[in-house]
Amino acid sequence: MTGEAAAAIGAIKDYHAHIYYADDGQREIAARLREQVAALFPAAKLGRWHAMIGPHTRAMYQIAFPRDLLPLLLPWLMLNRDGLAILLHPNTGRPRDDHTRNAVWFGEVLPVKLETLPEEEDDEDDADA
Numbered sequence: 001m002t003g004e005a006a007a008a009i010g011a012i013k014d015y016h017a018h019i020y021y022a023d024d025g026q027r028e029i030a031a032r033l034r035e036q037v038a039a040l041f042p043a044a045k046l047g048r049w050h051a052m053i054g055p056h057t058r059a060m061y062q063i064a065f066p067r068d069l070l071p072l073l074l075p076w077l078m079l080n081r082d083g084l085a086i087l088l089h090p091n092t093g094r095p096r097d098d099h100t101r102n103a104v105w106f107g108e109v110l111p112v113k114l115e116t117l118p119e120e121e122d123d124e125d126d127a128d129a
């Protein structure tokens, strides 16, 4: 690994996985997944359920988790998302990049409202973005 690549990875403070649901059936799947994440990954922080908020164009909740949980939670979500669209993104202090060029989608790729995302983060931590 080059020094430059190591520095880029070091910019990642933590990760978010946004769990989207399109209808009542998907909401049930999302609720089940949420309970399982709470039981299996106590270091993950579950956000509130949101109808639609910030850059997100579908109802969702957020899972915020530390870097060291990525190798466990990422494959777990691969195997357990059951058709739900998921946005997985790092938090590097650059919200627009983190939700676009730095992000990974599972399943359906949804539009993101770029106008709600600052290029650089201000000091206040915005909840559930």
Ligand code: ZN
Binding pocket: 016, 017, 018, 062, 089, 128, 129
């Ligand atoms: Zn996020």
